[in-house]
Amino acid sequence: MLKAIGYAAQTAQTPLAPFAFERREPGPHDVQIEILYCGVCHSDLHTARNEWQNTVFPTVPGHEIIGRVIKVGEHVKNFKVGEMAGVGCLVDSCQHCPSCAEDLEQYCENGFTGTYNAEDKHSGGVTYGGYANNIVVNQKFVLHISDKLDPASAAPLLCAGITTYSPLRHWNVSKGHKVGIVGLGGLGHMGVKIAHAMGAHVVLFTTSPDKKQDALRLGADEVVISKDEQQMAEHANSFDFILNTVAAPHNLDNFLNLLKRDGTMTLVGAPAESHPSPNVFNLIMKRRTLAGSLIGGIKETQEMLDFCAEHGITSDIELIPIQDINLAYERMLKSDVKYRFVIDMASLTKEQSAA
Incomplete structure (x- = not known):
């Protein structure tokens, strides 16, 4: 198993705090990404505080992920080590229902696998998201990030x-x-x-x-x-x-x-x-x-990323260290951000080194 560190909520009443966990080792069709930036979505807060009454604790939020590919499986053709890549709100689907066949995986009739707080088909546990130092995802659900886009301010494009x-x-x-x-x-x-x-x-x-x-x-x-x-x-x-x-x-x-x-x-x-x-x-x-309307399928998400690269569109962001995530949640509730918090994951690495 692959060791990972991140920030998790242990209960709906407790703040997010450092959390060590494991991800699967990259398989033949997987891409391993070192996470550099992760946007903060209001859905993260809903989940961390169990406001939708469906959270499995501990939960590691985050589904606006941009990072660098550090390992690929033997059957991965579309990504190479060193490239910038993104992961959005879903990391798997049945891939054979009518919606999946039309590149609308977000409407998968058998239920898509969310990037966090979803059943993990590989471990039998729950998926953990992007408030972490790495992630492993099937290549079909990984996105190319143009070098025309600033990676930090492009992270919120994924949701x-x-x-x-x-x-x-x-x-x-x-x-x-x-x-x-x-x-x-x-x-x-x-x-x-x-x-x-x-x-x-x-x-x-x-x-x-x-x-x-x-x-x-x-x-x-x-x-x-x-x-x-x-x-x-x-x-x-x-x-x-x-x-x-x-x-x-x-x-x-x-x-x-x-x-x-x-x-x-x-x-x-x-x-x-x-x-x-x-x-x-x-x-x-x-x-x-x-x-x-619910997010978008992988094909359309790539189309959106390419459209934004062509038109020079990114999110207006405030870059924060992960240690400020609980404060960011409180500020987000007050609409005190223009217009998206993005976590600089270098802050997590520094915390680990200091420990």
Whole structure:
């Protein structure tokens, strides 16, 4: 077995702390990666604190992983030692159901294997994520990272990037479309950048007037304060597509009213409690659609990474040592980050050396 060190939550009430564990030795089809950077997703916090009531403790979060390939199995053809590689939210799937056959592994009908807190088919235990010094993953679920991308600020693309790119791509957002992005957090700021790069007219919805200048800097054409009824009313029946990134329960009707006939609002935020049910008449009277979207498959994630490399898109980040992860969680709850924390795993190595 391969020795690994990381940070784990032992219970929902205890802070993350150093944790030694084992991963499998790389098999014929595996890639071993020395983790250099790992983004901090709100899902990490939900899992560490068991807010979705499905956490298996101890848990090592982290699914926005970028590092350097240090070992490959004998049948690995697409990766070489020394290359930069990424791992996102999933590390396996059945690979034979209809969804997997269409490169939509995130919708695997037999259940995909999450990068952390999922059943590990190899060990019989649970998968451990990227708050660690290394990871071993089947080559089919490893991604190429362009040298055009700064690796630290590209790490959040593996979740925040694909979570926003996938619905924008699926609903064919392009030049001439009016697109709304609800919320300017880790997901929302990526949605603004990507929709802008796709050529859309981008409107950012926020409850915070002080976010206006940042939204415009990131690529929004307009900013609407969603608490202002007059500003909202001025955009009624005008949007082709709205991407709602907010991870807290709120009134969806306020945004459904802004869609054109046949417009769609897609939810990608994952609140701990459900949204209030929308008024069905806001859907049927304009043939509007309320939809959801989950990350993306491996093929589409690579497409997103290549798109971002072509357009110079990365996340706005704050780089932190892993020793500050518990403070980062508290700050994330207060939206006190622009716009994604990324852990510098060199800090973990230094801690190990000091020990």
